[in-house]
Amino acid sequence: MPCTGCRYCIEESQCPKGILIPDLFAALNAHEAFHNWNSAFYYEDVLTTGHGKASECIKCGKCERVCPQHLEIRKLLEQVAGTFESRE
Ligand code: SF4
């Protein structure tokens, strides 16, 4: 997905759940492009420790209002949750 990693979505919208949106998207990209299974452990141990999980998104839409790429962040986070959280 064309997330540029600009981080506007987490700096400007201040996600109420503290979800590291661009980092979760990068993990999903790595997982899908390279079948990088380490990304699953990285998701659990680094990206969502002390931060919200993709499934905790309350769909407030604040992040999407500031994303220059107009990504459907809420929908993409569902994909992240389906990929990394279904194995719990
Ligand atoms: S829609 Fe989800 S990811 Fe976006 S700011 Fe709201 S809680 Fe955070």
Ligand code: SF4
């Ligand atoms: S604002 Fe959009 S392009 Fe920028 S990091 Fe967030 S999801 Fe990626």
